[in-house]
Structure formats: structure tokens, C-alpha cells
Amino acid sequence: xxxxxxxxxxxxxxxxxxxxxxxxxxxxxxxxxxxxxxxxxxxxxxxxxxxxxxxxxxxxxxxxxxxxxxxxxxxxxxxxxxxxxxxxxxxxxxxxxxxxxxxxxxxxxxxxxxxxxxxxxxxxxxxxxxxxxxxxxxxxxxxxxxxxxxxxxxxxxxxxxxxxxxxxxxxxxxxxxxxxxxxxxxxxxxxxxxxxxxxxxxxxxxxxxxxxxxxxxxxxxxxxxxxxxxxxxxxxxxxxxxxxxxxxxxxxxxxxxxxxxxxxxxxxxxxxxxxxxxxxxxxxxxxxxxxxxxxxxxxxxxxxxxxxxxxxxxxxxxxxxxxxxxxxxxxxxxxxxxxxxxxxxxxxxxxxxxxxxxxxxxxxxxxxxxxxxxxxxxxxxxxxxxxxxxxxxxxxxxxxxxxxxxxxxxxxxxxxxxxxxxxxxxxxxxxxxxxxxxxxxxxxxxxxxxxxxxxxxxxxxxxxxxxxxxxxxxxxxxxxxxxx
Amino acid sequence: xxxxxxxxxxxxxxxxxxxxxxxxxxxxxxxxxxxxxxxxxxxxxxxxxxxxxxxxxxxxxxxxxxxxxxxxxxxxxxxxxxxxxxxxxxxxxxxxxxxxxxxxxxxxxxxxxxxxxxxxxxxxxxxxxxxxxxxxxxxxxxxxxxxxxxxxxxxxxxxxxxxxxxxxxxxxxxxxxxxxxxxxxxxxxxxxxxxxxxxxxxxxxxxxxxxxxxxxxxxxxxxxxxxxxxxxxxxxxxxxxxxxxxxxxxxxxxxxxxxxxxxxxxxxxxxxxxxxxxxxxxxxxxxxxxxxxxxxxxxxxxxxxxxxxxxxxxxxxxxxxxxxxxxxxxxxxxxxxxxxxxxxxxxxxxxxxxxxxxxxxxxxxxxxxxxxxxxxxxxxxxxxxxxxxxxxxxxxxxxxxxxxxxxxxxxxxxxxxxxxxxxxxxxxxxxxxxxxxxxxxxxxxxxxxxxxxxxxxxxxxxxxxxxxxxxxxxxxxxxxxxxxxxxxxxxxxx
Numbered sequence: 001x002x003x004x005x006x007x008x009x010x011x012x013x014x015x016x017x018x019x020x021x022x023x024x025x026x027x028x029x030x031x032x033x034x035x036x037x038x039x040x041x042x043x044x045x046x047x048x049x050x051x052x053x054x055x056x057x058x059x060x061x062x063x064x065x066x067x068x069x070x071x072x073x074x075x076x077x078x079x080x081x082x083x084x085x086x087x088x089x090x091x092x093x094x095x096x097x098x099x100x101x102x103x104x105x106x107x108x109x110x111x112x113x114x115x116x117x118x119x120x121x122x123x124x125x126x127x128x129x130x131x132x133x134x135x136x137x138x139x140x141x142x143x144x145x146x147x148x149x150x151x152x153x154x155x156x157x158x159x160x161x162x163x164x165x166x167x168x169x170x171x172x173x174x175x176x177x178x179x180x181x182x183x184x185x186x187x188x189x190x191x192x193x194x195x196x197x198x199x200x201x202x203x204x205x206x207x208x209x210x211x212x213x214x215x216x217x218x219x220x221x222x223x224x225x226x227x228x229x230x231x232x233x234x235x236x237x238x239x240x241x242x243x244x245x246x247x248x249x250x251x252x253x254x255x256x257x258x259x260x261x262x263x264x265x266x267x268x269x270x271x272x273x274x275x276x277x278x279x280x281x282x283x284x285x286x287x288x289x290x291x292x293x294x295x296x297x298x299x300x301x302x303x304x305x306x307x308x309x310x311x312x313x314x315x316x317x318x319x320x321x322x323x324x325x326x327x328x329x330x331x332x333x334x335x336x337x338x339x340x341x342x343x344x345x346x347x348x349x350x351x352x353x354x355x356x357x358x359x360x361x362x363x364x365x366x367x368x369x370x371x372x373x374x375x376x377x378x379x380x381x382x383x384x385x386x387x388x389x390x391x392x393x394x395x396x397x398x399x400x401x402x403x404x405x406x407x408x409x410x411x412x413x414x415x416x417x418x419x420x421x422x423x424x425x426x427x428x429x430x431x432x433x434x435x436x437x438x439x440x441x442x443x444x445x446x447x448x449x450x451x452x453x454x455x456x457x458x459x460x461x462x463x464x465x466x467x468x469x470x471x472x473x474x475x476x477x478x479x480x481x482x483x484x
Numbered sequence: 485x486x487x488x489x490x491x492x493x494x495x496x497x498x499x500x501x502x503x504x505x506x507x508x509x510x511x512x513x514x515x516x517x518x519x520x521x522x523x524x525x526x527x528x529x530x531x532x533x534x535x536x537x538x539x540x541x542x543x544x545x546x547x548x549x550x551x552x553x554x555x556x557x558x559x560x561x562x563x564x565x566x567x568x569x570x571x572x573x574x575x576x577x578x579x580x581x582x583x584x585x586x587x588x589x590x591x592x593x594x595x596x597x598x599x600x601x602x603x604x605x606x607x608x609x610x611x612x613x614x615x616x617x618x619x620x621x622x623x624x625x626x627x628x629x630x631x632x633x634x635x636x637x638x639x640x641x642x643x644x645x646x647x648x649x650x651x652x653x654x655x656x657x658x659x660x661x662x663x664x665x666x667x668x669x670x671x672x673x674x675x676x677x678x679x680x681x682x683x684x685x686x687x688x689x690x691x692x693x694x695x696x697x698x699x700x701x702x703x704x705x706x707x708x709x710x711x712x713x714x715x716x717x718x719x720x721x722x723x724x725x726x727x728x729x730x731x732x733x734x735x736x737x738x739x740x741x742x743x744x745x746x747x748x749x750x751x752x753x754x755x756x757x758x759x760x761x762x763x764x765x766x767x768x769x770x771x772x773x774x775x776x777x778x779x780x781x782x783x784x785x786x787x788x789x790x791x792x793x794x795x796x797x798x799x800x801x802x803x804x805x806x807x808x809x810x811x812x813x814x815x816x817x818x819x820x821x822x823x824x825x826x827x828x829x830x831x832x833x834x835x836x837x838x839x840x841x842x843x844x845x846x847x848x849x850x851x852x853x854x855x856x857x858x859x860x861x862x863x864x865x866x867x868x869x870x871x872x873x874x875x876x877x878x879x880x881x882x883x884x885x886x887x888x889x890x891x892x893x894x895x896x897x898x899x900x901x902x903x904x905x906x907x908x909x910x911x912x913x914x915x916x917x918x919x920x921x922x923x924x925x926x927x928x929x930x931x932x933x934x935x936x937x938x939x940x941x942x943x944x945x946x947x948x949x950x951x952x953x954x955x956x957x958x959x960x961x962x963x964x965x966x967x968x969x970x971x972x973x974x975x976x977x978x
Contacts, residue, residue: 048585054566054579054817055566055689055692058726059725059726087807091813093815096811097810098811279853281807281862285696286726
């Protein structure tokens with residue numbers, strides 16, 4: 001789905017690559033036992049190691065290694081048996097050691113790929129360049145005091161996975177779909193919570209433009225973009241900015257840029273010439289990190305089903321459309337919820353109810369699925385009532401509305417409100433007869449060829465029955481009597 | 485009563501056990517000696533009051549028959565080991581007044597075993613130096629003097645305060661750290677024994693880092709046996725140091741006095757470097773004879789890359805130090821010299837907080853790691869380092885230990901080598917190769933120079949074969965029978 005941008009000199013193609021920083025979901029930090037939890041009063045989640053105190057040494061948190069390997073497997077990537085932590089040296093007050101421990105030449109995870117789902121229903125493969133582990137820096141607060149800056153080291157040393165894509169994306173939509181899929185994968189795996197607004201997933205976006213088929217252009221890197229929408233906005237703006245410069249006879253300077261969320265623009269942060277010389281070298285406090293094949297295989301065995309596999313299974317096993325399956329697998333909880341609802345029931349019906357009724361109601365109420373007032377079991381029960389003709393689909397919607405409002409069970413509501421469908425032929429016949437008796441003129445018209453009036457009769461019968469008459473039986477009886 | 489400050493640790497432990505004297509008497513005697521010898525400037529921080537308290541506790545344990553392995557033994561703690569609540573400076577202005585809220589593993593283990601710290605021993609700033617002349621708290625004076633020459637001599641470095649304290653009978657033993665010879669060279673200059681164990685044998689947790697891939701704590705004592713007793717307490721696996729090695733700690737003292745019959749002692753020809761003092765070469769030959777007489781087999785070996793060790797070291801060690809010392813930025817602890825902005829504050833703090841030698845090494849290290857020079861210097865040095873390690877591995881196919889001089893000269897006068905850093909660096913020419921290879925090395929006094937200064941020989945062992953070193957050292961010690969005392973102490977011994 002290559003989206004070309006129109007410039008004065010013709011079409012332009014965007015080339016996009018993403019570096020996503022995903023915080024590993026662990027209790028403690030990458031190299032210390034301090035809590036890695038979000039929030040907390042400033043400087044309360046800090047051990048002497050995270051504060052860069054003299055004589056303190058880093059010790060790798062095995063849980064982070066496990067989760068990085070698991071994420072690598074989720075990205076269909078090569079896991080490197082030996083990887084090396086290096087020091088990236090630079091001075092900044094929120095970097096207590098004066099260096100960040102990261103992986104540079106030898107990352108723990110090598111090349112892989114994921115499939116992204118595009119709005120038109122097509123699928124595209126995006127290459128993964130690498131995944132490496134590194135520690136986060138602290139946070140500088142510049143807005144607390146007129147002259148001074150404050151430093152909060154709670155985040156210092158938090159475990160991050162930097163996931164680098166290949167420059168395979170060609171539109172903001174593709175970049176958005178990539179981030180969405182990546183987030184789904186790490187959430188399925190439980191290796192990152194994917195909360196972009198808390199900063200546990202952040203994107204650096206690399207953008208360049210070129211004439212279709214031409215050599216790659218010079219790229220700019222937009223730092224720390226923290227939502228899917230902003231990623232797309234930033235790319236859109238940046239690509240247009242670059243095209244304007246080139247078409248105006250200028251050249252693109254390789255640089256790092258910042259995205260301004262207030263107006264959707266990017267601005268220069270530092271040029272390539274100003275780039276730090278990070279003086280990377282292997283951290284002598286840490287031995288090369290070794291992960292044995294057995295360790296990797298043990299992790300592989302505990303891997304949950306991933307979004308793509310689940311989507312395929314939903315299509316094969318439940319006969320769902322690609323569109324419906326894609327939406328259902330978007331979140332692990334959503335897919336699980338659907339499967340609980342569908343248990344023992346018609347899967348398509350279950351899918352329709354989850355997708356249109358439940359998700360619609362939740363969206364309106366601004367609630368997450370995990371806070372749904374209607375449980376999967378309750379929704380299943382409701383669907384069961386439709387399936388065994390206890391209630392009609394229309395009544396079911398009424399029942400659902402009450403369930404959503406009160407959390408009551410479907411059966412109880414049907415019982416209490418006497419919503420049970422009338423399936424007694426005699427009773428329905430009585431209503432049919434009454435309706436026919438009230439409308440002799442309409443019968444004439446119908447018999448004179450106005451077929452459409454059939455619906456009118458059905459409607460009248462249903463109305464008289466309070467919606468409870470079995471619609472199929474009403475149809476049959478009406479047809480029989482009118483054609484008699 | 486016995487002159488308590490002249491006892492060995494072994495003799496003192498026996499005396500305490502037999503109640504010949506108390507730990508309080510032992511500690512008081514050493515505190516008195518320390519007070520009398522303040523001119524040597526061995527301590528940056530004295531902890532005498534705490535020591536007296538601990539001595540009382542030790543006496544109670546002796547009374548109950550619950551004595552700890554080193555109970556009541558007064559020691560000097562190099563001021564590179566972080567000690568909880570006690571000022572720890574690394575002999576740098578930048579850390580003046582810094583009281584760590586944590587204890588280094590090594591000092592913690594010694595405390596656990598009952599050793600009593602008298603104070604934080606002076607050193608070269610951040611352990612960078614071979615004379616103790618770079619300390620921000622003034623140099624340490626060697627208790628030894630040349631015959632007929634009253635000039636003050638250096639104790640060697642960087643663990644100069646530790647070595648001088650043990651030689652001057654201020655402490656019975658001491659901790660040091662050795663990056664390129666910082667235990668072995670001062671041991672030689674001060675006429676005592678010191679061992680740098682295999683890299684990974686003692687935890688570096690809580691030891692202020694100079695060059696992480698080389699730094700290794702180790703003990704000083706006046707005999708090989710005393711070093712063995714101290715090392716037993718200092719060594720061991722520590723989950724808090726990823727480079728510490730999980731291997732059992734043997735009873736090193738059991739190796740003392742064992743026969744060296746059949747032990748293969750290698751003599752590396754590359755250590756006969758030009759510029760080495762003739763007396764030292766002669767002493768080396770004598771040492772070879774002593775071990776031969778004791779039954780060892782002498783083997784000529786070659787360590788062909790020895791000549792590159794010093795240059796390689798002065799790339800690797802500064803590179804690591806430039807990064808390790810980045811944390812001293814005035815932001816969270818230690819000295820802060822405010823400037824108009826962040827960069828000024830960094831520059832002021834580090835310019836005023838670090839001495840000339842530390843600044844020099846940070847600059848060298850930053851240079852060798854920078855883009856465009858990295859491959860030519862740092863990467864090349866790492867490759868050569870592997871070859872140096874391979875030299876040792878190859879030599880150990882022919883021998884069990886190596887015997888070499890410890891330093892190319894005896895102690896020199898204060899200020900003598902300060903003009904030219906390279907001359908100073910050459911002092912570590914014999915100790916650096918074992919550091920680069922991570923091998924254990926030990927220095928012990930074997931004789932005196934013509935002008936009356938102690939000369940040491942170095943034994944280098946196989947990885948984690950400290951027991952073999954102790955065995956060889958005790959044989960050499962017995963043959964050398966080094967009983968000379970620093971001139972300042974003559975006539976004071978019992």
C-alpha cells in the first residue's frame with residue numbers, strides 16, 4: 001500500500017524505519033534490584049547502583065534476558081547465543097554513571113520480521129533489524145524552579161528493549177500498523193505493557209523521501225514520539241517538509257528532530273555534526289551475555305499463541321472473516337473474551353455480539369474490556385437464549401442493554417420482564433387473526449398485488465405480541481392465512 | 485611483655501587464644517604506634533575509637549571461646565574500599581567527605597571475621613600512581629631510608645599507605661588493590677609481602693573502580709602465612725560482582741611450609757630488561773638458586789609479548805578509567821564547584837576535584853576510545869592483551885609458577901620520578917603483564933640493596949592456583965630469612 005505524496009515535481013515515496021523502545025515488564029531494573037514500577041515519588045525507586053554511586057556494580061536481571069529472548073522469538077528473529085553489553089559514554093545529569101549500558105555491536109536478538117495488517121485488508125511483511133537490551137536514563141525536570149533543573153532517577157536503570165525495524169515502511173498508515181502490531185505482540189507475550197502514554201513504549205522515527213525507484217534519500221530521525229497518531233502525524237509533516245526543501249533546490253541535512261505535539265510539526269534538535277562521540281566499549285563490569293539453546297527452547301515452549309496465529313485460527317476454526325478476526329485479535333484479552341463467549345455457541349453470532357454490541361457499548365461508556373459489566377459467560381448465556389428461540393435477536397438487544405446497565409444475567413432479565421418468545425401456535429394465530437380482522441382494506445390491497453404490505457402485517461403482529469412472538473412462526477402463519 | 489606490634493598475625497591469634505594479651509591491648513599498641521608514626525601519613529581517616537569498641541567485643545568473644553577467624557587483628561583498609569558511614573575518598577578531593585551508605589564486600593567479610601580496621605589507608609588518587617605521590621591528602625613516607633641518606637622515600641603505589649602501615653608496624657596486615665602492580669610494587673618497596681589474587685577471586689563490589697577489567701583486591705602482610713590468613717577472609721564469590729568467580733576458597737595457610745620438591749619454576753627471559761638495577765638482577769638469580777636448593781626444578785621460559793604489556797596497559801586502563809570516573813560530576817555526591825551553566829559546573833568540578841595524574845589518564849582514555857582512534861589504540865590493545873594472556877597459558881605448559889623481579893628499582897626518593905610520567909610508569913613493567921592476563925602474582929622481600937633498601941621478588945601463578953604461590957613463597961621466605969627492619973624501627977623490636 002505505497003502512498004505517494006504529490007509534489008510540484010511529481011510523486012514522492014516515503015521511506016520509514018522505526019526504533020521502538022519498549023520497557024521490559026519486570027519487577028526490578030535491568031542491573032539492580034530496585035523497583036521498575038511506573039510512578040512513585042521522585043527518587044524513591046533508586047538503588048546505589050542506579051544512582052551511579054562509587055564502587056557499585058551492575059548485575060544482569062535474568063528475567064529481562066528471558067523476556068528479551070521471548071520477544072525476539074515473537075518477532076520471528078534469530079536469538080544470538082552470545083551478546084555484549086557496552087558503555088555508551090556521555091555526560092548528562094539524568095545519566096548517573098556517565099554512561100548508558102547498552103548493546104551495540106552484538107545485540108541479543110538479530111534479524112526477524114512481522115506481518116502488519118493494513119486498513120485495506122492486505123498484509124505486509126516488515127523486517128526487524130535487531131533487538132537489544134539497554135538501561136533507561138533518569139528524568140530531568142526543567143519546569144520546577146526558575147533557575148534550577150531537578151533530576152528524578154526512578155526511571156534510571158529501567159530495562160528497555162530497543163526494537164529496530166528495517167526501512168520497510170512506505171506510508172504513515174504502515175508505520176501506524178507496525179507500531180500497533182508490535183504493541184499487540186509484546187502485550188500478548190507479557191514482555192511489555194505497551195502503554196505509550198506512560199512512556200513504556202516510545203518511538204524514534206526515521207524518515208526520508210525519494211522519487212519512486214530512486215536511491216534512498218538522506219534521513220532525519222524524529223525522537224520520542226509517544227502515540228500511534230503522533231507517529232503518523234510526524235511522518236506526514238516530516239515527509240512534506242523534506243519534499244518542499246528538495247523541490248525548492250535545497251538538500252536534506254541528516255539530523256535529529258523533535259516532534260511538537262501541540263502543532264504536529266517537527267523541529268531540529270541537533271545536526272549530525274553535533275552528534276556525540278559515544279566512545280562505545282565493552283562494559284568491563286559485565287561478562288558477555290550467554291544464552292544457551294536449551295534456555296531459548298524452554299522459553300519457546302512457554303510462548304503463548306501470537307496475534308497472527310490466533311487470527312488464522314479464528315478464520316479456520318470459527319469461519320470468521322479476515323476483518324472480524326483481525327479486530328478480535330487486536331488485543332489478547334479481546335480474543336480470549338470472544339473465545340469464552342463462543343464456547344458452545346455459534347461463533348459468528350458470538351463474534352457479531354462481541355464486535356458490534358459489546359465493544360460498541362464499551363466504547364460509548366468509555367470502558368475497557370477488562371471493566372466490562374457483562375462477562376463473557378453472561379454474553380454466552382444471552383446468545384444461547386437467541387439460539388434456542390427463547391428470545392428474538394431484537395429482544396436480545398433490549399436484554400443486553402439492561403445487562404450492560406445492571407450486570408444482571410440474561411435469563412433473569414427475560415424471566416423478570418416476561419420477555420420469553422411466544423412459540424405457541426394457537427396464541428400467535430389469535431394475534432394474527434385479530435390483526436387481519438382489523439385491516440380488511442389492507443388485505444384487499446395485498447391481494448391486489450401490493451406484496452410489500454406483508455411487512456406491515458408482520459410488524460403489527462409483533463407489536464401486538466410485545467415483540468415476543470417468534471418471527472418465523474408469524475411469517476409462516478401470515479403467509480398461510482393471506483394466501484388462503 | 486612481647487612487643488605486640490612486631491608479632492605476625494598467626495602469632496597474635498595464638499597469643500589471643502592463649503590469653504597472653506587481649507585484643508584491646510593489641511589494638512591499643514597499634515594505635516599508639518600509628519599515633520607515633522603520623523609523620524608517615526599512612527591514614528587519610530583514622531577510626532581508632534571504633535577500633536577500640538571492636539576490640540572490646542573481640543575480647544568478649546575470646547572470653548566465651550567464640551573467637552572469629554581474625555578476631556582482634558588490627559588492619560589498615562585502603563581508602564578505595566567503601567566503608568559504611570566512614571569517609572571514603574579514593575585519595576581524591578572530589579570525594580572528600582563522602583560517607584558511603586554501604587560496605588564493600590571485602591571489608592564486610594573481614595569485619596565478619598573479626599578483623600579491626602584502624603583507619604582508611606592513603607593511596608594514589610583513584611589508585612593511579614606508583615609512588616603514592618598523587619594523593620590529594622599528601623604522599624605517604626616509606627619507613628625505610630637509604631643508608632646514610634635521610635631523604636624521605638616513597639612507599640610505592642598505589643596502595644602505599646597500606647604497605648607503609650604494615651612495614652612500620654602500625655597495622656598487622658592491610659588490604660590493597662592491584663590494577664597494574666599496586667599491591668606488589670609497594671610490598672617490594674616496603675619490604676613486606678603482598679598478593680594480587682587471580683582476577684575474579686575477590687569481589688570488586690564497593691571498591692571504587694579505576695580499571696574494572698584489571699582491579700583486584702588483595703592483602704598485605706609481613707609473612708606469606710599472614711597474607712594467606714587475610715586472603716581466606718577477603719576472597720570468595722559475590723553475586724553482586726558479575727566478574728567474581730564461583731569457586732571454593734581453599735585454606736591457603738595450609739600451603740605454608742609445604743615442600744616445593746618437583747615444583748617447576750619458570751624464569752622468563754624477557755624480564756631481563758635494560759635499565760633494571762643490577763642488584764635486582766643478582767637478587768633474582770639468588771632467588772632462583774634458593775628455590776632450586778629447596779627442590780624446585782628451574783625452567784627457562786619465554787613470554788614473547790611482554791614488551792608490549794606496558795603500552796597496552798596504558799591504553800586499556802585509562803580507557804576504562806575515563807568511563808569509570810565519569811560519575812564524579814558534582815551532581816549527586818562529592819565535590820561540586822558551581823558554574824554559570826551545566827557544562828561549566830562539570831568542568832569546574834572535575835578540574836578542581838581531580839589531580840593532574842587522574843586528569844591525564846582521563847584524557848588519554850577519552851582519546852583512545854574516540855571515533856577514528858578506537859581501532860588503532862583500544863581495539864589493538866585488546867588484541868595484544870589476548871596475546872599476553874596466551875603467553876602465560878603457553879608458559880604454564882612448561883612450569884607451575886614464574887619467578888621474576890617485582891620492580892626494576894628499589895624505593896626512590898619523594899619527587900624523584902615526578903617530572904616524567906613515563907619513568908614512573910616503567911616502575912610497573914614487571915607487574916603489569918600478570919595484571920593484563922588476570923594471573924595471580926605475589927611479591928615478597930628477599931634481600932636488601934647495597935644502600936639498605938628492601939628488594940622484592942615476584943611469583944606469578946596459574947589462574948586460581950594461589951595455593952601454589954603460597955607454597956613457593958613460603959619456601960623462598962624460609963631461604964631468604966628476611967628479618968631486616970626499617971631503620972626508623974631499629975632497636976624497637978622485642
